[in-house]
Amino acid sequence: MENISLLLSEALAPYQASLGPVGTHGERLVTVRNTAGATVIEHVFFAAQLCDRRQLTDVVDGLHRDLMVAEGRIEPCVIAAMRNATQVAAFATTRAFV
Template sequence: MESISLLMGEALSPYQVTLTPSGTHGQCLVTLKSTVGAIVVERVFNQVQFTDKRLLTDVVDGLHRDVLIAEGRLEPCVIAATRTATQDGRPAVRS
């Protein structure tokens, strides 16, 4: 678990990443703190997601998206619109 924490710390720098076992079904609480120690994002994941490279990439991507939303650099409605456009078969970005 410590090596996963280090990898996530590198991927999500400058945020401090803490992984804490949570629950009785293999969950893990992931906490991202700013450089001043304020909690930016907290999410619970199943530890299985840390054992597969593809699933771990999804976890990091999701946390990065959550950070962007928490900091106001990305609006949740933009994500919803992109998903809807992609599901409808339309290009996600139009020029």
């Protein structure tokens, strides 16, 4: 798991990521700190999310999104609108084949 902490820190640079101890259900607390050492994000992930390469990619993408929100570079309502637009487009595509 130390390697995962290093990978997360590398992917989220200049932020520093660290993993907390394993919880009772296998969950791990991921803490992301800025260069001053202040905690920016704390989020709990299951071990499976951190061990599987595809799920780890999703974790990094989610943390990138959360960092953009924390930095004020994107509003949460923009994320919701983007998700909604994707769902509507996917629904329209599947309805066209019915």
